Amino acid sequence: MDRKNSERKPAGSSLKRRSFLKWSAALGGMTALSGAGVFCGLRSVESAETFADKVVWTSCNVNCGSRCALRAHVKDGVVVRVDTDDTGKDVYGDHQVRACLRGRSMRHRIYAPDRLKYPMKRVGKRGEGKFERISWDEALDGIAKSLGETIEKYGNESVYLNYGTGNLGAVLSKSWPTGSTPVARLMNSLGGYLNQYGTYSDAMIDMALPYTFGKGWVKGNLLSDIVNSKLVVFFGNNPAATRMSGGGLVHDVIEARKKGYARIIVVDPRYTDTATTLADEWIPIRPGTDAALVCGIAHVLISEDLVDHDFLRRCTAGYDEDSMPEGVPAGLSYKSYILGKGPDGQAKTPEWASEITGIPARRIIQLAREIGQADPCYISQGWSVQRQANGENNCRAISMLPILTGNVGVQGGNTGARESGYGIPFASFPVLENPVKTSISCFTWTDAIERGTEMTAKRDGVQGRDKLVAPIKFIWNFAGNCLVNQHSDSNRTSEILGDDSKCETVVVVDNFMTPSAKFADYLLPATSNLEEDDFAPQGFASEMGYVIFAEKVIEPLFESRTIYDICAGVAERLGAGEKFTEGRTRAQWVEYVYQKSREMLPELPEKLSDAFAMGIFKREKPGLPPVPYKEFREDPEGHPVKTPSGKLEIFSKQLWDINREWELPEGDVITALPEYTPTWEGVSDPLRKTYPLQLIGHHYKQRTHSTYGNVDWLKKVAPQELWINPVDAEIRGIAHGDKVKVFNARGVVHTVAKVTPRIMPGVLSLPEGAWFTPDGKGNDLGGCVNVLTSLKPSPLAKGNPQHTNLVQVEKA
């Protein structure tokens, strides 16, 4: 265990802490904060009593699904240390909401050298990242003028609020859902804007699974319910990386595992951090082939009579020929499809599935028997399996396992969906009503810039209208990096955005000079969540509900303003000031939201100041974990699900009709059954002759998507690296730590190789969210996976199949 010490002298090491405030007023003062120099006068033996002037409760609001409490230690108006929840005795159910490494690095996030300092306006070509400083008045006047002209010329449906989750955990400064943000309230005051549906996280499962389970979000059993399970199978579910909070899910699984007796199996192309610690077994699988594995398992379950006939008969439709809907030819039931009696004549045997998935047939048979005999069995999926070109079918297929074995609606079982969470109610910031009802899939906004009025309901998934009435001409991008970094095909997206004759105005509101910020016409510095009062209702947790009262820790840095005040300024200039503010300041809205919440949670302190002092309010979940679909299971006629038949629809007549009505691109297919469908750039695409490797992008501890992607501490402890199996590395002469380039027809990404047996041969994984850093010669030096992803949407959800990519890799 030897290590090399860096001899680099940190910048600004001679600076004193107190001089920071003076520095901050000066241009470039922030550079003093890169490196640890500014604070290194502190000695660790200094006692906490004298160490800080005050400790203030705040939160981490990023989009991981968790939500964490932070305690900021402030001295001379500067955050000098960030702790987490230390209250109580940390007894499970009343446990500490301990932040992960990202939240704990907050100090180096808010003081990052690329922090935006004042409003700026683009000079030069859009996307070049050249700006000039302007005043707030100039910025708000200019934005109001452009917005007013855009609405007048193209209508309200030409204005779009781009997806952004950098501050989704907040209430007043919420950045997602876009329809619940201050920007939405502003646009609703001005006649509305083009809506979006779906997300970059779960577009396909959100759209597809309700065709099986009925309208609405399909819930899962809580992870704490694993304590009641005999067997747990996670398809690509990786809470140790995706929901890392010590107040939430990873803690829940560990607790449940220690108390219960469940065997845990992880099915994933990677041996994930969930698998290392929590799993009894890892089954590696080729990306995009989960539906094929399910078919192979189903073949065994049906052939060996391990299905729950009673449940299938009472609660489902489309399993066999006797339970098919009207108006459909014979031979299309699930059983016929699996046994090879359907139109394709192919029995979906374990041997058939083995060749596709890369899992030995023997193991598929064993897994089927394990699932068929475990009572109850908890099967769930992360959202990686649906983020594929055939994602709609993958996620519906996985739910077939609990349906076939009757594990839906039972304690210790699950629907096959991702776990749900327990929460307590909290008020939201009201945003008025959007008069516009037109909506596009959030992944198709680049299309809506390019093709605009050519986009239709049946071809492009436009909702609320048969076709778009205007292309997107004005984009609000608040706390989001989907303009280029988290959207697909970064190079092509840069071209589309770079043409300012298409989308005429782009306004970016953020904390940092992100890759997306470089595409702004107006670039506005927002306060970080440590520079404003707000609330952070919990993310996903099983056995405890909580809300964090996040008080302003420090004064806004430089000239940054809250998103509320920015929107109020624009509203005022367009004559909608009163409508937007209702005569309230932001502080008064904070009070308003708090008092509304007290109506729901009378236990909260009367005074907001007392809540801020308290920092966090927790409530243990009473009773056993709730069981979704329990009433339906017990009485399907009395409690039907919201499908046309009232039952779980294994065969969906609605999808059958959609497949015939919609205009789908060549090769795309929407199937009524959760079939395995080979896709473009999937395992069997002939393109593999040129680009032989499948590339996926996993969630990584260094970042939440792209948030925290500029924090030096995190880059140091968790560097960006490409996962590659030794088999693939060796034939290319790649050793661990080598610089490599990953490429396909869409672009070239430079990164560093992590040669590891923890990934399947033939598969690469590049952690998503690294910051796109183009060198002007067609290379990305930042390790951004989306340089390699495709803008082609999935068939039904028109969502982002960002794990469906074929690439090659070479030593750089």
Next chain:
Amino acid sequence: MLKRPAFYIDMEACTGCKTCMIACIDKNDLPDGVLFRRVTEYAGGNWSRNANGSYEQNVFAYYLSISCNHCENPICVRSCPTTAMHKDENGIVTVDHDKCVGCRYCEWGCPYSAPQFNAEKGKMEKCDFCRDYLEQGKPPACVAACPTRALKFGEYEELAAKYGADNVVAPLPDPSITGPNLIVSPNRNARPEGSRSGKIQNPEEV
């Protein structure tokens, strides 16, 4: 204060998240190149391809979060030519900066990479078990930070009684070298100390 402070790692809970590292960096304002606590990733196993293109494998991996183990027989203390490196009255291995000349002998000797060279100061630095926190009755920063509650601390004897003392796993060195005050509860992946079945996957980080 503790008489014989020790760290405990529950490998059934550690997911290698590295929150302990950031909490330590933040609390101690560690500059580049100095890490008091490091998370080692250890993995092994092989792949073989079947005739139909499917794969067999026996891959395993696990993490170990290691700081200074405030050993009973610390090599760093023995190898320090200036007596700067010493064990204080609480059993915490400590550097006296008035004596340290930055020769780095302790760093060469320690099999856990605990002593770290601060290039800016020209002196050695290391984990001090958050002595200031202990004095205030609080746990060390890394322990208080651990989201999965895998890291604990306490009196060595008590931890050993509770979790057993002879459970050292690869790639940790033979404990007889320094007598580390470290207790580890292995998980199902853990390989015994001295095993050659895996290797450190992140040598550049530790």
